[in-house]
Amino acid sequence: MSTQSGLGDHLNPCNAVFGSLRAAGLTLDLAYQGIDQKEWGRLFAKADQIGLQEQIKDLLTGGLVNTSEHRPALHTALRNLDKSPVPHLGQDVMPAIADVWQRIDGLCNKWVGVTDLIHIGIGGSDFGPRLAVRALAHSTNKTNRSMRVHFAANIDSAELSHILERAQANSTKVLIVSKSFSTAETMLNAKTIINWFKAKNLTSSQIQNSLFAITSNTKAAESFGIQKENIFPFWDWVGGRFSVWSAVGLPIALQYGFDTFKQLLSGANAMDQHFASAAIHQNLPCLLALALFYQQHKHHSKAYAVVPYAHALELFPFWLQQLDMESNGKSVDRQGNFVKVSSPTVFGSAGTNAQHSYFQLLHQGPEVIPVDFIAVKAAMSTLPEAQEHHNALLANCLAQAQALAHGKESKDSNLSYAGKRPSNLIMLPKLDAYHLGALLALYEHRTFCLGALWNLNSFDQPGVELGKVLARPIQDALKNDAPFNSDAFDGVTASRIDFLKK
Numbered sequence: 001m002s003t004q005s006g007l008g009d010h011l012n013p014c015n016a017v018f019g020s021l022r023a024a025g026l027t028l029d030l031a032y033q034g035i036d037q038k039e040w041g042r043l044f045a046k047a048d049q050i051g052l053q054e055q056i057k058d059l060l061t062g063g064l065v066n067t068s069e070h071r072p073a074l075h076t077a078l079r080n081l082d083k084s085p086v087p088h089l090g091q092d093v094m095p096a097i098a099d100v101w102q103r104i105d106g107l108c109n110k111w112v113g114v115t116d117l118i119h120i121g122i123g124g125s126d127f128g129p130r131l132a133v134r135a136l137a138h139s140t141n142k143t144n145r146s147m148r149v150h151f152a153a154n155i156d157s158a159e160l161s162h163i164l165e166r167a168q169a170n171s172t173k174v175l176i177v178s179k180s181f182s183t184a185e186t187m188l189n190a191k192t193i194i195n196w197f198k199a200k201n202l203t204s205s206q207i208q209n210s211l212f213a214i215t216s217n218t219k220a221a222e223s224f225g226i227q228k229e230n231i232f233p234f235w236d237w238v239g240g241r242f243s244v245w246s247a248v249g250l251p252i253a254l255q256y257g258f259d260t261f262k263q264l265l266s267g268a269n270a271m272d273q274h275f276a277s278a279a280i281h282q283n284l285p286c287l288l289a290l291a292l293f294y295q296q297h298k299h300h301s302k303a304y305a306v307v308p309y310a311h312a313l314e315l316f317p318f319w320l321q322q323l324d325m326e327s328n329g330k331s332v333d334r335q336g337n338f339v340k341v342s343s344p345t346v347f348g349s350a351g352t353n354a355q356h357s358y359f360q361l362l363h364q365g366p367e368v369i370p371v372d373f374i375a376v377k378a379a380m381s382t383l384p385e386a387q388e389h390h391n392a393l394l395a396n397c398l399a400q401a402q403a404l405a406h407g408k409e410s411k412d413s414n415l416s417y418a419g420k421r422p423s424n425l426i427m428l429p430k431l432d433a434y435h436l437g438a439l440l441a442l443y444e445h446r447t448f449c450l451g452a453l454w455n456l457n458s459f460d461q462p463g464v465e466l467g468k469v470l471a472r473p474i475q476d477a478l479k480n481d482a483p484f485n486s487d488a489f490d491g492v493t494a495s496r497i498d499f500l501k502k
């Protein structure tokens, strides 16, 4: 059998020789998906039917893929290191991007004597840089070794106060990171940090020199009092959850050097080129998306798990949760029709720790939950025992996938494992900036392909607004001891407010 996508009989991706499905140094192993030739044929036909290849081209060439907000999603331009023109509204966006690169490089060169860098931002303005700084911590080319990088996202002051207890005010710099420059958590944390600087007797010019803004709303940053030369722009065509490649990734450059940041972009760019040019049956983001699409329909799965067997990637599941569920957790398709199926719930954590929390459910729960295993070939510590630990780590990863796939029969039903539980293995040769960039881009494109398969706009997030709006009057009601107008709230909320005010 062959399909329009050119899949011959011998090319079932589940039967591919290990290492043959590879892009940007990453290997995808689908062997335990258990999808046969005929089923792949159907999946490729589905990809043809929805014009997946054309949709990919549209994404990468600035088509208005964000249909509700009428704009493109040009995050791939942010890692277009050869600066080939990327037109948007009749203008090439690359000169503005290259200007920011130059400014980041310049800032890295004069970044001396900083003991503490506090990155304030939430959601897409937090998960990516937080993950990357954590993932590369074992890296030997830390340029600012003595600088502590802190991330404050939560509106709960417990997070910020823990940081401020340790930071040295005179040598602290603050990045206020917000695409909109209006997010409640970020603006309140920024205000509190300014108060902390004042309480530590910094002059207003010292405070001004300590504050930087990274935003697409440069006017709001200026009105807030950030000096023009300390504002790093990005643009409305960069979705928040796709923004780590912009100046949002500044802490990565400041901690590990601009060259490392460029390596991150370069790995992502290599994945972009693969995504743009590989046939669907060899295209890693497409294969990942098609496999999950298949398993979701076959097993009616409502969740899938991602388990990186690399402690340095422990924040990857958090980043992926926003990427997948904010992009594709929708009940309305691109035409405004209600849909029954969209993103499954995403959960995960680092292996082997994960084995001691929810793996019981993965092995013996009644629902089949597909798993993405991520592993790194090279060990990530310099302890003399590093290789011994690493062998044990990888052995556990392979064994869990094997157990899920094959199961084990027993006369005692309590001791039997059903097996036939699908998983992928994504293997990185090592965890450096290049391969991390490739991994994140792989998942970004997979999310886009899933959105295409479900016919969703993956680039808006209207569902997050209602709660934000409702929080404002509650916050006002909680402000002081004065009585509040309980008629303005439903009975449940009014009685909760009442309790909190007593």
Ligand code: F6P
Residues within 6 Å of the ligand: 122, 123, 124, 125, 177, 178, 179, 180, 181, 182, 183, 186, 240, 241, 326, 461, 464
């Ligand atoms: O959670 C909603 C959201 O708008 C995300 O999409 C975004 O990443 C986050 O808030 C932060 O937004 P901003 O960067 O504008 O502060």
